[in-house]
Amino acid sequence: MAKQKAHFYVVWQGRTPGIYTSWAECEAQVKGVAAKYKGFATRAEAEKALSEGFEAYMVPLRKKETPTVSTAQYKPIYPALAVDAACSGNPGVLEFRGVIADTGTEVFHRGPYKGGTNNIGEFLAIVLGLAYLKQNNLPWALYSDSRTALSWLRKGKAQTKLELTPQNAELFDMLQKAEQWLARNTYTTSVYKWDTEHWGEIPADFGRK
Secondary structure, three states, X not given: OOOOOOOEEEEEEOOOOEEEOXXXXXXXHHOOOOOEEEEEOOHHHXXXXXXXXXHHOOOOOOOOOOOOOOOOOOOOOOOEEEEEEEEEEOOEEEEEEEEEOOOOOEEEEEEEEEEEOHHHHHHHHHHHHHXXXXXXXXXXXXXEOOHHHHHHHHHOOOOOXXXXXXXOHHHHXXXXXXXXXXXXXXXXXXXXXXXXXXXXXXXXXXXXX
């Protein structure tokens, strides 16, 4: 079943809190300021969310555990960037990408690269996503469905057991640059674990399972 796109945006915190009927109107209220907002398919959902408050709809990534969420209480926060990777073999041919979560619009796609692993692709996708959001001054959330890659993000280092070979040397160079970016940059993006069990596949999924 196709996921409904957001047509109503709730701004809990921004220039003027309220409900907006287009992303352009919402963006004007949240861009460049500390903001809390999310997209909804119907006005009724948006009005309910505005009255209940932001905390009822957030799914935070905790440092040492994956949150347990319920579809009765939590939904993804939009606008957001969703990232994912696909690897044919382990190691194998690797690709990764980022998409706008509520529309499916692809904003970056890297690969194919030989001799990679899914975890490496997931980690690189997260860091590239963070860099993309920072470069474009987008105060969106970022979602990944990889617990391993999210743990590497918290540590600031890709703890892969993959051995460096001439075939995957480019990937190891990218990992080094990703780690350097994390060490040298700060970011305000909220990074969350995508709840596949309740929400289905992450919007950036390659659909190759």
